[in-house]
Amino acid sequence: MSAMALAFATPMAFATNGYFTHGVGSHNKAQAGAGLASPSQAIDAANNPASAILVDDQTNASLSIFSPRRSYTASASMAQGNGGAFSIMTQGELDSGSEYFPLPAISKKWMWGDDSALAFSFYGRGGMNSDWKGGAAAFDPDGPGPAPVMTMPGTFGMGDTGVDLMQAFVELAWAKKVSDTFAIGVAPVVVIQAFEAKGLEAFTGYTKTFAANAAQGGAPANSLTGNGHDMSTGIGFKFGANWQVSDSVSLAFAHQTEIGMSEFDDYSDLFAEGGAFDIPSSTRVGVSFQATPALTIHLDGESIGYSDIGSVGNSGLNIYACPTAAIPVPKDLESCLGGNNGAGFGWDDMSVVKLGFTYNAGDTTYRAGFSKGDQPIQPSEVLFNILAPGVIEQHISFGMGKKLSNDREWGFSLMHAPEKSVKGGSMFDPTQTIELKMHQFELEFYYTW
Structure with a gap:
């Protein structure tokens, strides 16, 4: 419970593969998320439930310090808020605050009978995080009414702007050896998530609540922004298998179902379907090849179904069809x-290929990895994604583990995600472009006993 309390006491910003982490467990992260078919620690049950029967009875704990560096730049606007435009007037590059995030994880595995095992895992992730202080926007606050175009402080003209998504995952995996070479596993996945948004009052007129009452002058959208953190819960399932094909080759498969979450009632005017923010499904496959007695090579693939989640996958351009939008x-x-088809972040599904290496040198194990995926944000969706600039595509990682007496081990992983940017036209001002940038670092330490 202390790990869960720490996770929710600190905002998270794990915008790596979209907003999924590049790996779970320090050793897995050190291999850029590769190694699904070659488990070695209790936390591997969170990657593939079948791994629970394949690792030693142990407890595994870790703490990471994650540092995402996010910024946006808007080109000069010819419209400057006139003619119905909403123009970003920020001069130069603006950097997001909140650059360091601690995140704990813990897992424990124990045998249950002769050929079955259980593994408890807790870990956190997030990623829809931004904290923009400063900036400015120009727009006509009353449309064609008497008030003139105004330039107001804040990214969207309403002061400090940003969102914060936190997610805590709790799993209890059950695994069984079907034969000497084949294992299966399943785990219920309980998710608790919290969300906060601020500085989005300028979009009140494009909410379903307001538009439904436009003939009467509109209704206040009290569940759009500035309501502090709201909580949401849900449960799904993860299942997987591991096959030791030969002495040197192993294969693995794991799938997590889409997890239906309760609505964020305090943000029902922001997210599609009245505040829904479900967890997308994901599928992983992996193969590990022991090239020499000391060296093992891992090749993994992961697919994440962001486009199936309305609040994430719906295009921001959907807002043009809102009755209050002056677009023909x-x-x-x-x-x-x-609304049920309300504007979202326009994220595509994401596929990632991961290559990892494990080298055992006596009591010391060295790990390294590289992953590559296509970031999910299209150039036409950059405006709303100022709030969630998850544009990272590559991860370069390294780590080591040191065995101690009494089956104890400590180690670390280090990750660098090189800078990636996406640039496109602003959907509310066709005379300007917006560029989103991000690069990342993460350092994680673990201890196993």
Whole structure:
């Protein structure tokens, strides 16, 4: 419970593969997330439940310090808020605050009978995180009304702007050896998530709540922004298998179902489907090859179904169809913010290939890895993704573990995600472009006993 308390006491920003972490467990992260087919620690049950029967009885704990560096730049606007434009007037490059995040994880494995095992795992992740202080926006606050175009402080003209998503995962994996070479596993996955948004009042007129009452002058969208952290819960399942094909080759498969979460009621005017923010499904496959007695090579692949989650996958351009948007397209109340087809971040599904290496040198194990994926944000979606600039595509990682007496071990992993950017036109001001940038570092220490 102390690990869960620490996870929710500190904002997280794990925008690595979208907002999934590049790995779970320090040794897995040191291999850029590769090694699904070659488990070695209790926390591997969080990657593949079948791993629980394949590792020693142990407890594994870790703490990471994650540092994402996020920024955006807006080109000069010719419209400057006139003609119905919403123009970002920030001069130069603006950096997001909140650059360091501690995150704990813990797992324990024990045998259950002769050929079955259980493993408890807790870990956190997030990634839809930003903290923009400063900046400015120009727009006409009352449309064609008497008030002039105004330039107001904040990324979206309403002061400090940003979002914070935190997610805690609790799993209890059960695994069984079907034969000497084949293991299966399943785990219920309980998720608790918290979300906060601030500085988004400028979009009130594009919410379903407001648009539904536009003929009467609109209704306040009290569940759009500035309501502090709201909580959401849900449960899904993860299942997997591991096959030791030969003395030198092993294969693994794992799948996590889409997890339906309770709605964020305090943000029902922001997220699609009245505040829904479900966890996308993910599928992983891996092969490990023991090239020499000391060297093992891992090749993994992962696919994440972001596009199936309306609040994440719906295009921000859907907002044009909201009846209050002055754009000549067919109108649909459900396309407003908070509607069933409400505007989202427009993220595509993401596929990642991971290559990892493990080298055993006596009591010391060295690990390294590289992963590559296509970031999920399209150039046409950059405006809303100022809030969630998950543009990372590559991870370079390294780590080591040192065995101690009494089956104890300590180690670390170090990750660097090189800078990646995406640039596109602002959907509310066709005269300007916006560029999002991010690079990352992470240092994690673990101890096993």
